């Protein structure tokens with residue numbers, strides 16, 4: 001069926017400036033890491049993306065190896081773009097990344113120029129695009145000179161294959177150095193993509209200050225801690241859940257009594273605010289104006305709708321914030337593959 005986007009999609013939509021750049025992003029962005037791959041139901045993903053756009057989500061985040069299998073989320077997204085969004089490209093911010101493993105051998109992961117340039121070309125082909133809006137180095141790779149990795153981003157930028165560049169999961173020092181190298185080449189660092197949630201607050205220890213000083217935006221990924229910060233695990237493990245998937249990125253170990261007690265208590269607070277826990281978790285990530293956008297995942301339209309309703313109440317009282325502070329996990333919670341925070 002032909003997709004006609006909601007004519008009122010920008011009426012209620014608000015946007016937040018990305019650092020000191022000229023670009024604004026929606027407060028909530030949608031990531032295609034999981035649920036949009038070749039192993040998932042294509043029409044569910046398509047409906048979710050259409051719904052997101054209808055509700056003012058203009059930013060979709062991908063990476064070379066999102067799937068499974070690797071590459072299939074970009075392929076599916078390319079098909080959806082062609083079917084539904086061909087005439088809407090200029091209303092979309094589309095990002096991709098390279099850094100984690102993508103193809104066999106030493107040139108299919110890391111931070112080398114060879115890997116990043118080849119991977120970006122392949123991502124463009126899979127999505128049927130001439131350019132991505134943002135291309136990221138996906139994680140710090142200390143075995144590669146930062147000059148080489150940033151040089152590859154500069155090259156993609158100069159070729160017009162990436163309108164803006166970003167980095168993900170770099171610590172404050174690495175971020176500062178990356179920004180300096182890019183600046184010396186006349187390419188601004190637009191954005192940093194770190195993990196951030198009520199349970200995982202590592203970016204408050206230096207990174208957010210660094211980003212503010214450098215004028216770099218922040219897109220906070222996994223604000224729902226992969227689903228832990230929702231009501232879905234309060235009464236056992238549902239069949240349709242990330243935890244129960246094969247080779248899951250979300251280990252059952254995180255569903256221990258201590259964590260579940262934190263979640264139960266946060267859920268009570270969310271109820272008092274008249275929100276679902278997912279909504280409170282997203283609103284909380286956005287309480288700091290230095291966080292440009294919260295990068296969520298969604299299994300289906302119902303989850304997406306619930307999460308987008310977070311925007312109906314973004315304010316917190318000092319007492320609520322104090323209560324939430326008391327639930328943070330010391331040192332954070334590494335719910336995804338561990339990365340160096342140099």
Ligand SMILES: NC(=O)c1ccc[n+]([C@@H]2O[C@H](COP(=O)([O-])OP(=O)(O)OC[C@H]3O[C@@H](n4cnc5c(N)ncnc54)[C@H](OP(=O)(O)O)[C@@H]3O)[C@@H](O)[C@H]2O)c1
Pocket residue numbers: 030031032033034035061062138168169193221222223224225226227228230231232240241242243278279295296297298299302303304306307336
């Ligand atoms: N740069 C990086 O290294 C990196 C790493 C990880 C992620 N990311 C980016 O961040 C994006 C989001 O990551 P994420 O998927 O981990 O984010 P998340 O928003 O923390 O978790 C999404 C999961 O939470 C559950 N969920 C979502 N909305 C819900 C709701 N309203 N009620 C109940 N459950 C709900 C679903 O779990 P179920 O599937 O169990 O239903 C969903 O798959 C990724 O797609 C990717 O773009 C980047």
